[in-house]
Amino acid sequence: MSNAVKFTIDGLKATVEGKEILKGVNLEIKGGEVHAVMGPNGTGKSTLASTLMGHPKYEVTGGSVTLDGQDVLEMEVDERARAGMFLAMQYPSEISGVTNSDFLRSAINARREEGDEISLIKFIRQMEGKMKELEMNPEFAHRYLNEGFSGGEKKRNEILQMMMLDPRLVILDEVDSGLDIDALRIVANGVNSMRSEERGFLIITHYQRLLSYIKPDYVHVMMQGRIVKSGGPELAERLEKDGYDWVKEELGIVDETVGQEA
Ligand SMILES: Nc1ncnc2c1ncn2[C@@H]1O[C@H](COP(=O)(O)OP(=O)(O)OP(=O)(O)O)[C@@H](O)[C@H]1O
Numbered sequence: 001m002s003n004a005v006k007f008t009i010d011g012l013k014a015t016v017e018g019k020e021i022l023k024g025v026n027l028e029i030k031g032g033e034v035h036a037v038m039g040p041n042g043t044g045k046s047t048l049a050s051t052l053m054g055h056p057k058y059e060v061t062g063g064s065v066t067l068d069g070q071d072v073l074e075m076e077v078d079e080r081a082r083a084g085m086f087l088a089m090q091y092p093s094e095i096s097g098v099t100n101s102d103f104l105r106s107a108i109n110a111r112r113e114e115g116d117e118i119s120l121i122k123f124i125r126q127m128e129g130k131m132k133e134l135e136m137n138p139e140f141a142h143r144y145l146n147e148g149f150s151g152g153e154k155k156r157n158e159i160l161q162m163m164m165l166d167p168r169l170v171i172l173d174e175v176d177s178g179l180d181i182d183a184l185r186i187v188a189n190g191v192n193s194m195r196s197e198e199r200g201f202l203i204i205t206h207y208q209r210l211l212s213y214i215k216p217d218y219v220h221v222m223m224q225g226r227i228v229k230s231g232g233p234e235l236a237e238r239l240e241k242d243g244y245d246w247v248k249e250e251l252g253i254v255d256e257t258v259g260q261e262a
């Protein structure tokens with residue numbers, strides 16, 4: 001019996017401070033699939049990520065989200081994480097006073113039953129192994145979470161968290177922004193090493209470049225708080241070459257952003 005993941009977003013609508021930002025998002029991610037979400041600035045991509053993770057600012061006003069048949073929208077934030085959802089944020093927060101390794105170990109243990117916590121030795125061995133894979137300086141284990149990390153260091157650290165937490169649904173929001181050329185390859189290798197039937201990926205990016213390393217199965221374009229167009233990897237290539245105007249023309253969209261109207 002395979003343990004393939006199944007993640008379904010159906011007609012998801014959400015508002016922030018009374019403004020509707022997500023206007024009916026539909027997406028299905030099945031075992032092993034990588035879905036890329038692209039789209040101009042301010043079209044709702046990060047809002048989708050935050051809403052899926054249960055950020056309290058975003059109020060769901062319609063639709064459903066299920067992970068392996070479980071109702072995600074009914075879950076608290078920590079339950080979503082325990083169910084296997086993981087978000088690498090566009091702007092990771094800095095937490096002073098909590099070291100990276102303490103944070104990671106707590107996050108891992110929060111997903112385990114009481115009495116079944118990961119042993120310190122096993123944890124350290126795992127973390128050291130993953131940090132090596134990501135070519136991270138070991139000192140990052142002991143630094144306060146993201147504090148003073150460079151942009152690229154934060155992104156690499158998000159990928160470390162992903163690798164340690166072994167999630168079922170991975171959402172990466174612009175994980176490529178700020179990465180130098182070598183770091184991009186290292187991060188992409190990290191993601192690729194995690195690809196399996198037991199995991200699905202939703203990767204938000206502006207650039208085809210990341211997708212030449214992490215080959216997506218599907219590419220979606222978000223505009224006006226909806227997925228307005230879907231295709232294969234060739235869609236990302238066309239967008240890189242021609243921009244978004246042709247999509248707007250094809251669909252009769254004048255203003256692709258959301259939330260501008262009163
Ligand atoms: N907490 C918030 N308060 C007010 N407005 C918000 C909030 N979150 C999102 N919005 C608005 O919703 C719209 C969509 O924002 P979102 O961050 O989802 O865009 P995006 O597609 O991720 O853009 P980018 O490519 O620039 O990251 C924007 O107009 C934004 O200002």
Ligand SMILES: [Mg+2]
Nearest residue numbers: 045046047090
């Ligand atoms: Mg964003």
